[in-house]
Amino acid sequence: MARKKIALIGAGNIGGTLAHLIGLKELGDVVMFDVFPGVAAGKALDIMQSGPVDGFDSAMSGTGDYSAIAGSDVVIVTAGFPRMPGMSRDDLVSKNAGVIAQVAEGIKAHCPDAFVIVITNPLDAMVWVMREKSGLPHNKVVGMAGVLDSSRFRLFLAQEFDVSVEDVTAFVLGGHGDTMVPLTRYSTVAGVPVPDLIKMGWTTQAKIDAIVTRTANGGGEIVKLLEKGSAFYAPAASAIAMAESFLKDKKRVLPAAAWLTGQYGIDGLYVGVPVVIGANGVERILEVEFTPDEKAAFDKSCGAVRELIEASRKLVG
Ligand code: APR
Numbered sequence: 001m002a003r004k005k006i007a008l009i010g011a012g013n014i015g016g017t018l019a020h021l022i023g024l025k026e027l028g029d030v031v032m033f034d035v036f037p038g039v040a041a042g043k044a045l046d047i048m049q050s051g052p053v054d055g056f057d058s059a060m061s062g063t064g065d066y067s068a069i070a071g072s073d074v075v076i077v078t079a080g081f082p083r084m085p086g087m088s089r090d091d092l093v094s095k096n097a098g099v100i101a102q103v104a105e106g107i108k109a110h111c112p113d114a115f116v117i118v119i120t121n122p123l124d125a126m127v128w129v130m131r132e133k134s135g136l137p138h139n140k141v142v143g144m145a146g147v148l149d150s151s152r153f154r155l156f157l158a159q160e161f162d163v164s165v166e167d168v169t170a171f172v173l174g175g176h177g178d179t180m181v182p183l184t185r186y187s188t189v190a191g192v193p194v195p196d197l198i199k200m201g202w203t204t205q206a207k208i209d210a211i212v213t214r215t216a217n218g219g220g221e222i223v224k225l226l227e228k229g230s231a232f233y234a235p236a237a238s239a240i241a242m243a244e245s246f247l248k249d250k251k252r253v254l255p256a257a258a259w260l261t262g263q264y265g266i267d268g269l270y271v272g273v274p275v276v277i278g279a280n281g282v283e284r285i286l287e288v289e290f291t292p293d294e295k296a297a298f299d300k301s302c303g304a305v306r307e308l309i310e311a312s313r314k315l316v317g
Pocket of ligand 1: 011033036078081096099102103121122
């Protein structure tokens with residue numbers, strides 16, 4: 001069986017980490033594209049040179065020429081600008097909407113059959129720009145945010161309960177960032193919902209509320225610590241989980257920014273919901289019932305995403 005081909009658009013912090021993980025997990029060959037082709041080529045060569053030590057054979061190359069991404073099975077997009085301290089993800093829209101529109105043209109021209117995972121922020125709006133400008137089917141264009149947000153939530157819950165992260169599941173919906181909606185009643189330790197754990201005296205509502213706030217601000221906490229740039233290890237790992245589910249047709253249930261066509265009462269919007277990712281891209285959207293409070297929080301989050309999409313529409317048409 002021929003190796004899969006994965007294109008990484010953007011060879012910065014997340015792009016480099018993605019390439020490394022693809023090698024370590026033997027997911028396929030990698031082409032890294034960047035407006036600084038030397039950086040892309042240098043990282044590709046460096047990572048490939050770790051292959052003999054770690055035992056992987058992925059071929060890796062760097063380029064500034066879109067024709068090199070032809071025939072890619074998966075494209076992961078991180079091109080654009082990261083946050084600096086004091087910036088919100090939304091502040092990035094004026095810089096990144098144009099970048100994503102350009103990248104979308106490259107994908108449309110050279111690998112229109114690929115599964116495209118967007119990471120560039122502000123996430124939900126950038127996924128919309130990618131879909132509009134590439135013309136790819138909606139089920140083949142998704143955004144990575146929910147896996148990251150729920151991974152942060154799982155870590156903080158595991159620390160609170162002093163249990164393995166492996167036994168904690170979390171359920172997060174809505175736009176990426178401040179308006180994210182964590183559903184604690186669907187978040188569990190080995191299947192036991194968080195509200196039950198509060199009743200059992202394992203924690204308190206106040207502590208869970210603080211964890212929810214920390215999760216929603218999880219990216220900002222890292223931006224502040226790094227002082228230049230934003231998180232990249234966990235975002236890369238999260239996108240790889242989505243790519244792997246597609247490439248291996250695993251049909252994992254993962255939260256992702258997906259195109260809603262009436263689910264959750266929302267029509268025509270990219271926003272974070274749990275989806276099944278398999279060989280056909282987004283194969284199904286999982287729709288759970290909301291309490292009135294959850295519905296209000298979700299609608300508020302969708303409103304924030306709509307505003308950013310309108311801002312993007314004005315920028316890229
Ligand atoms: N086409 C291709 N690559 C581009 C373009 C473009 N038009 N514009 C910028 N780039 C490249 C940069 O040269 C850089 O190598 O995108 C890369 C971005 O890398 P970093 O600055 O290291 O940013 P990173 O941490 O990888 O985050 C990228 O993901 O999480 C989001 O908010 C984050 O929007 C940001 C994106």
